[in-house]
Amino acid sequence: MDQPHSVYLHIPFCKHRCAYCDFNTFAGMEKYIPEYLQALTREIEIASLLCPERYPVHSIFFGGGTPSLLPALSLRSLLEKLYLVFEISDNAEISLEANPGTVSRASLGSLRKAGFNRLSLGVQSANPGELRLLERSHNYFDVIRSVNWARQSGFDNLSLDLIYGLPGQTLENWQVSVQRSLALAPEHLSLYALTIESGTLLGCWAAKGYIPIPDPDCAAEMYEWAAGFLEQRGYEHYEISNWAVPGFQCRHNLQYWRNLPYFGFGAGAHGCVGGVRTANESALTRYIRLMKQGAAGDYPAAPAVVERRLIDTKTEMQETMLTGLRLTEEGVSMERFRRRFGIEMREVFGEQIEKLTAVGLLEWVKDRTPDHSEVLRLTRRGHLLGNQVFIHFVE
Amino acid sequence: MTANIRNFCIIAHVDHGKSTLADRLLQLTGTISDREMTEQVLDAMDLEREKGVTIKASAVRMLYTAQDAVEYELNLIDTPGHVDFGYEVSRALYACEGAILVVDATQGIEAQTLANLYSALEADLEIIPVINKIDLPSAAPDEVAEDIVSLLGGSLDEIIHVSAKEGKNIQAVLEAIVREVPAPKVDAEAPMRALVFDSHYDSYKGVIAYVRMIEGILRPAQTVRMMATRVDVKPVEIGIFTPGQKPVQSLAAGEVGYIATGLKTVQDCRVGDTITLASAPAAEPLPGYRTPKPMVFAGIYPAEADDYGDLRDALEKLQLNDASLSYEPETSQALGFGFRAGFLGLFHMEIIQERLEREYDLDMVFTAPTVEYEVVKLDGARILIDSPAELPDENEIEEIREPWMHLEIISPTDFYGPVMEIVTKRRGHFVSQEYPAPHRVQLNFEIPLSELIVDFFDDLKSRTRGYASMDYRLVEYRPDELQKLEILVNGEPVDALAAIVHKQDAYHKGQRLITRLKATIPRQLFDVAIQASSGGRVISRANVKALRKDVLAKCYGGDITRKKKLLEKQKKGKKRMKKIGNVEIPQEAFMAVLRLENE
Numbered sequence: 006m007d008q009p010h011s012v013y014l015h016i017p018f019c020k021h022r023c024a025y026c027d028f029n030t031f032a033g034m035e036k037y038i039p040e041y042l043q044a045l046t047r048e049i050e051i052a053s054l055l056c057p058e059r060y061p062v063h064s065i066f067f068g069g070g071t072p073s074l075l076p077a078l079s080l081r082s083l084l085e086k087l088y089l090v091f092e093i094s095d096n097a098e099i100s101l102e103a104n105p106g107t108v109s110r111a112s113l114g115s116l117r118k119a120g121f122n123r124l125s126l127g128v129q130s131a132n133p134g135e136l137r138l139l140e141r142s143h144n145y146f147d148v149i150r151s152v153n154w155a156r157q158s159g160f161d162n163l164s165l166d167l168i169y170g171l172p173g174q175t176l177e178n179w180q181v182s183v184q185r186s187l188a189l190a191p192e193h194l195s196l197y198a199l200t201i202e203s204g205t206l207l208g209c210w211a212a213k214g215y216i217p218i219p220d221p222d223c224a225a226e227m228y229e230w231a232a233g234f235l236e237q238r239g240y241e242h243y244e245i246s247n248w249a250v251p252g253f254q255c256r257h258n259l260q261y262w263r264n265l266p267y268f269g270f271g272a273g274a275h276g277c278v279g280g281v282r283t284a285n286e287s288a289l290t291r292y293i294r295l296m297k298q299g300a301a302g303d304y305p306a307a308p309a310v311v312e313r314r315l316i317d318t319k320t321e322m323q324e325t326m327l328t329g330l331r332l333t334e335e336g337v338s339m340e341r342f343r344r345r346f347g348i349e350m351r352e353v354f355g356e357q358i359e360k361l362t363a364v365g366l367l368e369w370v371k372d373r374t375p376d377h378s379e380v381l382r383l384t385r386r387g388h389l390l391g392n393q394v395f396i397h398f399v400e
Numbered sequence: 401m402t403a404n405i406r407n408f409c410i411i412a413h414v415d416h417g418k419s420t421l422a423d424r425l426l427q428l429t430g431t432i433s434d435r436e437m438t439e440q441v442l443d444a445m446d447l448e449r450e451k452g453v454t455i456k457a458s459a460v461r462m463l464y465t466a467q468d469a470v471e472y473e474l475n476l477i478d479t480p481g482h483v484d485f486g487y488e489v490s491r492a493l494y495a496c497e498g499a500i501l502v503v504d505a506t507q508g509i510e511a512q513t514l515a516n517l518y519s520a521l522e523a524d525l526e527i528i529p530v531i532n533k534i535d536l537p538s539a540a541p542d543e544v545a546e547d548i549v550s551l552l553g554g555s556l557d558e559i560i561h562v563s564a565k566e567g568k569n570i571q572a573v574l575e576a577i578v579r580e581v582p583a584p585k586v587d588a589e590a591p592m593r594a595l596v597f598d599s600h601y602d603s604y605k606g607v608i609a610y611v612r613m614i615e616g617i618l619r620p621a622q623t624v625r626m627m628a629t630r631v632d633v634k635p636v637e638i639g640i641f642t643p644g645q646k647p648v649q650s651l652a653a654g655e656v657g658y659i660a661t662g663l664k665t666v667q668d669c670r671v672g673d674t675i676t677l678a679s680a681p682a683a684e685p686l687p688g689y690r691t692p693k694p695m696v697f698a699g700i701y702p703a704e705a706d707d708y709g710d711l712r713d714a715l716e717k718l719q720l721n722d723a724s725l726s727y728e729p730e731t732s733q734a735l736g737f738g739f740r741a742g743f744l745g746l747f748h749m750e751i752i753q754e755r756l757e758r759e760y761d762l763d764m765v766f767t768a769p770t771v772e773y774e775v776v777k778l779d780g781a782r783i784l785i786d787s788p789a790e791l792p793d794e795n796e797i798e799e800i801r802e803p804w805m806h807l808e809i810i811s812p813t814d815f816y817g818p819v820m821e822i823v824t825k826r827r828g829h830f831v832s833q834e835y836p837a838p839h840r841v842q843l844n845f846e847i848p849l850s851e852l853i854v855d856f857f858d859d860l861k862s863r864t865r866g867y868a869s870m871d872y873r874l875v876e877y878r879p880d881e882l883q884k885l886e887i888l889v890n891g892e893p894v895d896a897l898a899a900i901v902h903k904q905d906a907y908h909k910g911q912r913l914i915t916r917l918k919a920t921i922p923r924q925l926f927d928v929a930i931q932a933s934s935g936g937r938v939i940s941r942a943n944v945k946a947l948r949k950d951v952l953a954k955c956y957g958g959d960i961t962r963k964k965k966l967l968e969k970q971k972k973g974k975k976r977m978k979k980i981g982n983v984e985i986p987q988e989a990f991m992a993v994l995r996l997e998n999e
Contacts, residue, residue: 198951224949225949246953274958275960284959312961324960327964392950392951396974
């Protein structure tokens with residue numbers, strides 16, 4: 006119970022749906038914002054009623070969608086609600102996802118004052134053609150302006166998202182995007198490989214042959230170049246797709262990767278508290294309706310929960326490996342595993358580990374703690390072949 | 401009462417409406433009420449309904465009071481409608497005295513119309529020509545009628561025009577049967593002989609033999625003998641199909657019915673065999689019996705080794721009902737334990753494959769089909785091989801012979817060129833041509849069977865826009881310059897990917913196979929070299945480069961479940977692959993050999 010939790014709030018609204026996006030987002034549904042805020046507030050209240058005591062919380066993440074589309078005032082009241090319900094630590098990381106072009110000097114100022122202390126900007130690319138292809142509604146000047154305003158407002162923890170492996174993208178274009186982003190001196194960078202999902206605009210274009218399918222080897226080149234470049238610039242590569250100035254790792258995402266508990270509020274949000282994974286109804290209006298009419302059972306049977314999965318120990322161990330091995334530096338510590346489960350990692354996963362170390366995808370290293378505990382993690386080659394490792398930790 | 405019996409069958413090209421006509425006959429004679437009428441009662445299996453063909457013959461007794469006020473017993477014997485089942489058709493025809501020849505008013509005479517007609521004439525049947533589907537806008541019944549007359553003789557007004565779908569003019573067909581089809585000629589005093597024209601396995605009554613009583617009489621308690629297989633049994637029951645099984649106290653010469661033998665396998669009661677009385681056996685069996693000879697062979701392997709037992713059980717069960725399916729255990733270095741199965745033809749193989757997948761829910765690897773080769777060794781020894789893996793070393797071989805077929809293709813004359821091209825491209829050669837009807841040409845060819853079993857029919861259909869039809873039969877085994885095409889994966893020969901090819905095709909096929917495999921084999925954690933070799937040299941090679949990137953970029957909003965599902969799916973796909981050495985090869989790769997012609 007004294008273990009700190011995290012809280013995720015999903016804000017599914019967008020001005021326009023990007024061409025690659027298959028997240029739970031809705032464009033042109035702004036008229037539902039007031040009702041959605043009510044539902045979200047109610048969900049937080051219900052959670053508080055169901056909780057036997059106030060949970061300690063050390064990170065909050067407003068994700069989307071485009072949370073920055075909401076008025077700063079609304080975001081502030083949500084945050085205030087959370088402060089009423091949870092025991093939020095003084096140094097809690099409170100992140101907001103924002104799209105350049107949806108923020109202003111004024112709004113960023115209010116958000117910072119409201120308590121947000123980390124801003125994650127969806128930059129995606131510095132190349133106008135690529136931004137058009139992705140159907141992003143901003144340009145790179147918006148990015149520069151947003152970063153400046155954020156700095157002026159007192160945000161000293163900034164993260165930028167970039168996407169690589171785009172149709173038609175060259176290594177040179179990619180290098181420019183990374184270099185321009187680094188010029189803005191962000192504390193944190195997420196570099197995501199594009200996945201063309203069916204049901205998205207890109208998926209549709211690719212199926213019709215309008216755009217070339219990106220070559221995975223090119224994407225690998227881009228990744229490896231960026232990894233080298235960022236290392237030179239003093240960024241620590243701490244997760245497959247994430248780099249940070251030491252001390253600025255994203256605490257909220259670390260919570261997921263260390264397989265630690267988090268609440269999820271909002272349409273389609275996922276939570277994992279008390280050994281139960283839950284998923285909320287993802288359709289916007291149905292979520293609102295469920296929250297309006299529904300009565301709550303025991304947590305996490307909140308009214309909008311449509312999926313509920315009890316995590317047994319075996320599954321928890323598998324998921325700990327699955328998520329922990331994404332942490333490229335930290336990996337999964339033998340010692341922590343033993344403390345958490347009361348059994349040796351090798352005893353449970355010996356066969357898989359042996360096989361994967363033999364083919365050079367996993368390695369044992371000593372970690373940085375004084376007692377130099379042994380840590381299992383992906384090899385450098387394994388960073389890009391994660392799935393070949395992870396499939397050994399699912400049924 | 402033999403004088404009032406009419407035994408007949410319906411012959412037609414696939415899709416010309418045989419089953420629909422049978423349905424109408426059953427309805428009109430009140431054998432089946434409209435309520436009981438499910439479409440195409442005679443085709444018991446779903447698969448047949450879907451493929452639009454009849455695989456298993458059936459027999460139904462109908463009672464019909466004709467315009468002369470006499471009640472007749474009409475026995476309809478249904479015949480399978482595909483080239484692979486020619487022998488079964490011939491036995492069913494032998495059980496009849498007459499045949500309704502159904503021709504589609506929109507399609508006209510097709511290859512199987514002719515093939516079946518010739519068999520019917522050979523069996524000395526009275527032919528009643530019927531033109532079906534006259535309700536369709538594109539029907540040209542008068543033209544088709546002229547074609548039939550020029551083929552069969554007779555006069556135009558003897559041909560009955562019907563629409564089986566709409567039930568139009570069906571009574572005329574029944575009257576024609578009564579009038580034209582002769583009553584069975586019987587010798588009731590002769591020792592009992594019954595012809596088995598079909599059989600199926602019933603879990604309660606054992607093998608049910610479908611019989612046409614030729615001579616004598618059979619009563620329930622009498623022990624009978626299968627003359628070819630020399631098995632004696634005391635029947636569980638004898639009866640008739642109405643169309644359900646209905647026990648009777650006797651089956652007399654001329655009648656059609658069933659004998660529930662209690663036998664455990666259809667192997668003991670084969671189509672074409674003669675059943676006689678054990679106590680007073682006939683001196684001679686009826687003529688024309690043969691054991692079915694498989695023409696096409698393929699390896700069947702479980703996708704996962706654990707399923708071997710299930711596959712064996714499924715094949716055993718299928719064989720209960722299908723005496724023409726043969727199989728024996730086979731071990732492949734690449735695929736592990738499985739079976740080598742023999743089929744009457746490619747169509748038969750497809751049916752078995754679909755039934756294994758559908759009815760038994762099995763995940764299998766079917767290797768590319770092959771024919772049976774006769775290999776003459778230098779020491780004079782002759783061996784038959786039905787798998788490329790069995791081919792002896794080249795230095796020991798004097799010659800390799802392969803089955804050659806006589807192939808008839810009937811097509812609108814417009815497609816003369818494409819048909820010639822398809823056949824000659826596949827080593828076939830032209831023999832002769834006939835014009836059975838205006839605008840229709842019948843082309844006769846000789847072609848190796850090995851060329852026919854790989855996509856030939858699909859190719860023919862697509863090149864002639866579905867208009868051409870074909871029929872084929874074995875001529876003889878002929879020697880040719882044949883050699884083994886081997887595939888090596890990381891230096892190891894993969895037996896299940898080997899093929900026997902003509903020398904002049906080896907280079908070409910080897911190259912295309914490598915291209916195909918390169919596209920099918922997924923990238924692994926290391927480079928995979930694939931090579932094709934034939935006649936002692938490497939023809940083609942390619943490299944499947946090592947996998948560099950395979951990782952989910954993002955775990956969105958804590959949704960680990962979705963990520964896990966993707967990984968589980970990936971793992972399942974990997975599990976279904978076959979491991980050869982260290983290399984994982986998907987099942988499609990083993991079929992790649994099959995699809996070489998299409999490029």
